[in-house]
Amino acid sequence: MAKLEQLKTAFVTALGIEDSEVTDSLAYSEHAKWDSTAHMVLIAEIESQFEIMLDTDDIIDMSSFAKAKEILAKYELEF
Amino acid sequence: MFEYQSDILTLPVYGLKKAEKQAFLNQTLLDLSRYHYQHSAHYKRLIDCSGFEFEQKTAQDLIPLAARLFKDFELSSIESQNVFRQMRSSGTSGQASKIVLDANSAKRQSQILVKILQAWLGKQRRPMLLIDSASTIKIGGGMSARAAGLQGLSFFGRNHCYALDDNMQLDVEKVTEFAEQFKHEPVLIFGFTFIVWQQFIQALKAKNIQLSLDNAILIHGGGWKKMQEQAVSDELFREQIKMQLGNVSVHDYYGMVEQTGTIYMQCEHGYLHTPVWSDVLIRNPQDLTLVKQGDIGLIQVNSVLATSYPGHCILTEDLGRIVGEDDCQCGRLGKYFTVHGRVPKAQVRGCSDTFA
Numbered sequence: 001m002a003k004l005e006q007l008k009t010a011f012v013t014a015l016g017i018e019d020s021e022v023t024d025s026l027a028y029s030e031h032a033k034w035d036s037t038a039h040m041v042l043i044a045e046i047e048s049q050f051e052i053m054l055d056t057d058d059i060i061d062m063s064s065f066a067k068a069k070e071i072l073a074k075y076e077l078e079f
Numbered sequence: 080m081f082e083y084q085s086d087i088l089t090l091p092v093y094g095l096k097k098a099e100k101q102a103f104l105n106q107t108l109l110d111l112s113r114y115h116y117q118h119s120a121h122y123k124r125l126i127d128c129s130g131f132e133f134e135q136k137t138a139q140d141l142i143p144l145a146a147r148l149f150k151d152f153e154l155s156s157i158e159s160q161n162v163f164r165q166m167r168s169s170g171t172s173g174q175a176s177k178i179v180l181d182a183n184s185a186k187r188q189s190q191i192l193v194k195i196l197q198a199w200l201g202k203q204r205r206p207m208l209l210i211d212s213a214s215t216i217k218i219g220g221g222m223s224a225r226a227a228g229l230q231g232l233s234f235f236g237r238n239h240c241y242a243l244d245d246n247m248q249l250d251v252e253k254v255t256e257f258a259e260q261f262k263h264e265p266v267l268i269f270g271f272t273f274i275v276w277q278q279f280i281q282a283l284k285a286k287n288i289q290l291s292l293d294n295a296i297l298i299h300g301g302g303w304k305k306m307q308e309q310a311v312s313d314e315l316f317r318e319q320i321k322m323q324l325g326n327v328s329v330h331d332y333y334g335m336v337e338q339t340g341t342i343y344m345q346c347e348h349g350y351l352h353t354p355v356w357s358d359v360l361i362r363n364p365q366d367l368t369l370v371k372q373g374d375i376g377l378i379q380v381n382s383v384l385a386t387s388y389p390g391h392c393i394l395t396e397d398l399g400r401i402v403g404e405d406d407c408q409c410g411r412l413g414k415y416f417t418v419h420g421r422v423p424k425a426q427v428r429g430c431s432d433t434f435a
Contacts, residue, residue: 028186029163029182029185029186030182035164036189036230036231037216037230040230040233040234040239047237053204053237054204055202055203055204056193056196056197056202056203056204056234056235057193057197057202059193059234060189060190060193060234063186
């Protein structure tokens with residue numbers, strides 16, 4: 001649970017959005033603030049929060065909050 | 080919305096032989112033409128004026144739009160509320176092109192760009208040195224081609240370091256620190272050819288700074304017009320880079336904002352390669368007929384990625400030559416070619432002539 005909060009916080013910080021906006025349906029290019037610039041900020045934030053390094057496939061696939069949880073599961077992070 | 084007949088993302092980047100690739104392109108480009116004919120009033124008018132009929136045609140018969148039409152008109156196949164992003168060319172010579180993207184086209188372009196670059200860089204991200212200023216991507220009013228390039232390539236980097244300050248001057252401290260920290264790693268360096276040359280390589284030379292980034296790969300593009308004005312050849316460019324940066328592997332690329340995503344990367348033998356999603360045709364500048372392989376002419380680029388605007392067949396103002404198909408020594412399949420600068424102004428035909 002703590003990890004889920006950590007991931008939510010990473011989204012809030014990187015995208016500059018409200019807590020309440022971070023839901024499974026939050027998606028890249030559908031939220032005005034989640035554009036390609038913000039995406040790289042988000043990636044950097046997630047990487048430093050969880051001390052992992054994502055590969056280029058992960059970065060492209062990470063197109064929603066739900067997808068982010070799925071991808072991070074590959075790095076043995078459970079949500 | 081346009082639907083592809085199969086999942087185009089899973090195609091091998093440089094792995095389809097001529098017959099298979101041309102069959103895929105033929106089908107998809109014709110589908111796209113019909114789609115844009117129905118969805119873009121400008122495109123329909125242009126096609127109708129030309130007397131073009133869709134029956135019994137192949138992709139080779141499709142009429143390419145002159146690149147300059149994207150400067151004169153806003154060519155779009157989507158409703159204005161579905162515009163996700165507007166792209167514009169750097170517009171160094173006159174008016175800038177305006178390209179409208181919906182969310183799907185923008186996403187598809189990034190996905191394909193990543194696929195192409197993975198074929199050269201692998202999936203692991205590399206420490207990245209960007210030969211530009213961080214402020215370039217923050218300039219508002221639609222995204223410039225330069226900003227789009229920097230952002231697209233950023234996916235492949237980590238520990239991003241911008242080599243130039245807000246005034247586009249070399250940031251010596253940042254660059255030397257970066258080079259020291261990552262000297263043994265496979266660094267990725269990216270920038271626009273003229274900026275790499277003028278603001279980076281020449282500045283390092285003037286300050287007598289030599290870096291040793293021996294595992295690095297430099298990807299650069301954006302045209303040779305200014306380089307030719309200063310009489311800088313590809314060879315001289317590579318030579319100088321090795322002098323200032325170490326034994327870096329250097330790859331030029333060719334591409335344009337009208338077909339973002341499908342870029343043409345230069346292989347170790349010096350040839351630009353067409354990925355599976357796009358093709359290059361060469362036309363005679365006088366009558367626009369296709370020239371035979373090996374002859375120089377106007378470059379036409381075909382790409383299957385654009386669904387939000389009719390940019391699938393474009394006649395550029397660049398001159399080029401197809402060297403071969405499927406048989407480059409580097410082993411990659413598809414056509415490979417070289418670019419020979421821009422056609423002299425006087426020779427550029429008016430856009431209406433393209434439809435003759």
